[in-house]
Amino acid sequence: MIKITQLSQLDLEATYNYADYLTWQLDKAVELIKGKVMLMSPAPNVKHQSISWQLNGLLFQYFKDKECHAFAAPFDVRLYDQHKSIQADQDIYSVVQPDLSIICAPEKLTEQGCLGAPDWIIEILSPGNSKKEMQTKYALYQESGVKEYWMVYPYEKAVHQFVMDASTEKYQLIAMYAEEDYASPQVFPDLKIDLQEVFAE
Structure with a gap:
């Protein structure tokens, strides 16, 4: 070979x-x-890394004593259609590295990363990959059963929050947060994220 x-x-x-x-x-x-x-886009810029660092710190504190785990890229997430059973390596055709992944099912965690849909994925968009994140990954995360998907826009200082509708198995845009807001994931409603802190230069 x-x-x-x-x-x-x-x-x-x-x-x-x-x-x-x-x-x-x-x-x-x-x-x-x-x-x-x-x-993947070239090495993330300072703005991207700063936002990732802030979110990573906040999520680490929140999940420290909980059964869910937060992981930052690089971290392989293997995805497949949620209506199909777990597949062997040769039957999996999607491997992504989200900026942040939150996984609450310990059986999905392996030495190689995550096998199956995380409960919550956060992607921090860059000028070079926004189309991929907005279209390709949106469709992939929806098909795979990721319950909640956040798109973070560094330059606009905004967050779009998509949540899976259980009846339609489609994402619904339920909130568009601005810099002065507190953002809260539907999957963890007691978590309040101060976006001024996240977007601080």
């Missing part, structure tokens, strides 16, 4: 699975969405 160490060795039109992904030793970070290789 040829050792894959460069992105140029991959056919970006081909379909790959998680078993393939595990063998790669690439010099660039990639995600796998429905079998297609998706390039």
Whole structure:
């Protein structure tokens, strides 16, 4: 088997699975969405990292004595259609690295990361990946059964909160928060996040 160490060795039109992904030793970070290789944005900028750091600290404090766990990228989340059973590595075609993932089912955690949908995913958008986050990942997270999905807009200092409607299995946009607001996830209603603190320069 040829050792894959460069992105140029991959056919970006081909379909790959998680078993393939595990063998790669690439010099660039990639995600796998429905079998297609998706390039991740260049190294996050200061604004992105500052927001991630603030959220990570707040979530760490909140979940410290709870059974749920928060993980920051890089952290592999393997996703599949929620109506199908857990698959073997060669049957999984989506591996993503959300900025922040909150997982409450310990059986989903493995040495490789998370197998199945996290309860809550937060993505901090960058100019180079906003289309991917807004369209491709939105559809993937919805299909996979992620209960709540937040899109954080660093430059607009805003958060869009999407929550899964149990009856339709579709996301509903239930809130659009601004910098001066306190944001609260529906899956953890007692958690109040001061967005002025999150977006502080």
